[in-house]
Amino acid sequence: MIDLEDRQSLAHDIHTAHKAGARLRLACETAGIDVRTLQRWNAGEGLVSGDGRPHAVRPQPSHALSxxxxxxxxxxxxxxxxxxxxxxxxxxxxxxxxxxxxxxxxxxxxxxxHGQTAHRGRAKAPKAGRPPTTHIACAPREVWCWDMTYLPAEVVGQWFYLYLILDLYSRKIVGWEVHEGDDASHAAHLVRRTALAEGIATLADKPVLHGDNGSTLKATTVLAMLHWLGVKPSYSRPRVSDDNA
Incomplete structure (x- = not known):
């Protein structure tokens, strides 16, 4: 909706350009309006009283509810x-x-x-959940990620278990072990050996160890070892400092 002053200014500029030899259609396109719009303004009182739609009296529809x-x-x-x-x-x-x-x-x-559509029911109204916390790795030994995966053996139906810890920033494999069985004690031993090898005890700020929600990596034995080492477990999405995903 174009107010009265802008209408008069546009109409004056278009008239000046048209009088100077410009085609009316091109002048209107340059001004951002249609030729029919200018014709409607000139035919009525569009350039005198402005747009009459906001003040128009609209009758109530015959089928409206009483x-x-x-x-x-x-x-x-x-x-x-x-x-x-x-x-x-x-x-x-x-x-x-x-x-x-x-x-x-x-x-x-x-x-x-009447303001009765926001929430109808005896249940509590839904609340917007806050996004999960995340950890940003700006240097090595700040955020580690670890997981356990299956390695197929030559014997059908037999598997080995690979426990691996990866530095999120440098992508360095800081610790890994392969075992025949799935046991939380293996994960606890691996994180202890990796912490000693990387010199975590000398760091003022210990790294964050991110893992999934697997039962092995969340076992009490593993959590107790992480607490003893001063390493904070995390189950949120980590990212590096230049990660825009």
Whole structure:
């Protein structure tokens, strides 16, 4: 919607350009309007009184609900049997009883006008969850990631278990072991040996060790070892300092 001053300015500039030899259609396109828009402004009082749409008197549609009908919609929606239901359930239940008061959209509109569509029901309203915390690795020995994976053996149905710890920043494999079985004591031994090899005891800020929610890496034995080493376990998504993903 273009206000009156901008209309008059655009019309004057277009008229000046057209008088100087420019084509009217191109002048209107340069000004950002259509030729028909300029013709409508000139035909009526568009350049004198401005746009009349905001002040137009629009009659009420003949099929609009009356005040009594709107009150009935609100009363039915607030009945104890419907108080915790959305319009998508209210209208079908009334239809099963052979009763029609209004459509689902009308119920929703009336309830919205009275502020009753934010949350209908006895359950607590949903809350927006905060994003999980994350750890950023800006240098080596700040964030480690570890996991356990299966290594197939030459014998069908037999597996070995690879325990591996990776430095997130440098991508260096700082510790790994292969075992025949899955045991939390193997993971605890690996993290202790890796911490000694990397000199974690001499660091003022110990690294964060990120892992998945596997039972082995979250076992009490492993958590106790991490606590003894001063290494903080993490199960959120880590990233490096230049990670824009």
């Amino acid at each position: 005040a009594a009908e709107r009150a009935e919609v609100l009363r039915v929606a607030n009945e104890p049997r419907f108080a915790d239901m959305p319009p998508a359930r209210i209208v079908p239940m009334l239809a099963d009883q052979g009763v029609y008061i209004a459509s689902e959209s009308t119920f929703a509109r009336v309830l919205r006008e």
